[in-house]
Amino acid sequence: MTIDLDELAAFLVEAKKRTYAGLDDDASVASPLLEGSKQLDYQAGRFAYRDIYFGMGYFVGQETVSRETRVIWSMSYHGGIRPDLSDRGLIVAVYAFLRKALLRVDVDRPYRGPASFAVDDLSYRNESEGDLARFVGAETVFQSGRVVYDLRYGGGLLK
Numbered sequence: 001m002t003i004d005l006d007e008l009a010a011f012l013v014e015a016k017k018r019t020y021a022g023l024d025d026d027a028s029v030a031s032p033l034l035e036g037s038k039q040l041d042y043q044a045g046r047f048a049y050r051d052i053y054f055g056m057g058y059f060v061g062q063e064t065v066s067r068e069t070r071v072i073w074s075m076s077y078h079g080g081i082r083p084d085l086s087d088r089g090l091i092v093a094v095y096a097f098l099r100k101a102l103l104r105v106d107v108d109r110p111y112r113g114p115a116s117f118a119v120d121d122l123s124y125r126n127e128s129e130g131d132l133a134r135f136v137g138a139e140t141v142f143q144s145g146r147v148v149y150d151l152r153y154g155g156g157l158l159k
Contacts, residue, residue, distance in 0.1 A: 012110040015042040015049035021102035079151025097122045
């Protein structure tokens with residue numbers, strides 16, 4: 001099965017904008033496959049996207065893309081708010097800011113958000129290596145220069 005990486009990248013961008021980044025947990029399905037998880041699904045044409053994760057302050061998850069009935073791409077991730085942070089207002093602000101950054105995902109790096117983004121005292125940085133076929137990366141959110149959130153991710157095409 002030949003996979004058009006440009007087509008896959010465009011689908012991933014659209015899926016991410018129509019799930020967590022664009023709709024937060026409002027995109028969650030009512031009955032997730034795994035009890036206790038959040039599950040976000042999106043489908044267009046031959047492709048189906050699924051993001052399943054556990055946790056909130058610290059979380060672990062996996063995204064998959066299927067073409068027809070076969071999973072062809074996956075990305076796993078883990079991270080969250082720094083454990084020493086307990087200010088609920090700051091935590092809510094960080095996740096709202098993160099979703100704004102994630103809405104800026106593009107086809108050149110359709111894993112998480114852009115290389116950098118900032119609003120007021122919050123800034124986002126995303127560094128990755130590789131390409132859609134095989135990649136690793138890390139994203140960090142800073143408040144006034146101090147790390148308040150970090151996440152690691154990796155994935156690629158499945159063979």
